[in-house]
Amino acid sequence: MDMRQCIQNCLECHSVCLETAASCLQQGGKHAEASHIGLLLDCAEICQTSANFMLRNSNLHKSTCRVCAEICEACAKDCESMGDDQQMKRCADMCRRCAESCRQMAA
Amino acid sequence: MDMRQCIQNCLECHSVCLETAASCLQQGGKHAEASHIGLLLDCAEICQTSANFMLRNSNLHKSTCRVCAEICEACAKDCESMGDDQQMKRCADMCRRCAESCRQMAA
């Protein structure tokens, strides 16, 4: 796993989580529940922060990658629990991929 | 209007908008509508960006203050339109105060 790929995954995961939050707010119902929207916003923000640490070539990027992996994993599980929705599946997949690469960077 | 006060207003407005978004998502109903939550998140983010430009002592802070004033004004109107809610009123007041100080900084 090289750092460039991990940065790319964090940026994509950030984008997908923000788009998913907007789309869930439009849908309403269980998709717009506070805990779900909140987790998507958490995940978007920590992915952005994690990417920025790597883009700055920071010595501390392992710490931010570690917490990013943890939050992406939680977001993936939450999206999967929403059932058979296309956007939820896409978001869960991206979160899993980002979590995996952040775990490798943090190792 | 000095810059230090404008920074303070932007940081407070950012905080109030994020808290208000979280509280609106908890309330649900019209408070959790996509356009309302979206505007609160927009306002929180541009306030943060505007504060950061001033904290960096950027020559370009007038441009970010100008757009911050515009978005705070829109957010204040939206919060007021929600009626007699305490949190909405508090958020609208803070947005108005931030808009006013950003307008002065941008002048």
Place this chain on the structure above:
Amino acid sequence: MDMRQCIQNCLECHSVCLETAASCLQQGGKHAEASHIGLLLDCAEICQTSANFMLRNSNLHKSTCRVCAEICEACAKDCESMGDDQQMKRCADMCRRCAESCRQMAA
């Protein structure tokens, strides 16, 4: 110009500006001057903010795209004024491309 392409340009410009700032700080000398590093950080941040407004599908994205175009243009000029450096040229090119797409989105 579709919005998806503009988001992509903002995210890439954000990344290139942060990497360039880190590399300029390593080089030192005129590359590490406060005004140059400051402008790169300004440009990185407004690109991120502009991308996030579009990712949230915000009605106000034209305003953030407008100020993003202005700041990217200033950053491009500053990078070009640094002379024949590869990284500076790469950053200037990306800033021009991002400015152009943001101008079109703001129109």
Place this chain on the structure above:
Amino acid sequence: MDMRQCIQNCLECHSVCLETAASCLQQGGKHAEASHIGLLLDCAEICQTSANFMLRNSNLHKSTCRVCAEICEACAKDCESMGDDQQMKRCADMCRRCAESCRQMAA
């Protein structure tokens, strides 16, 4: 330690670190070294992220507080190592205070 105080410390630490980075770039010399500026920018960003998680009332705020405490501690040490400078001392003190409150929130 209540959360409100920790949010306030994170926001103040974020502000002080950004101002300190700008002032160090102006001073030049060892103050403008890549590792020092980079650490100040890292600290500013994780403080902002940590504050935002708490403002959103996120269940995951302990994880972001934990990494924030670690990075604030590193930044405090780095600022202290710069010697007898007023701004460095002010920044180190704020970083220590923020680290302490984030550690308590993370416990």
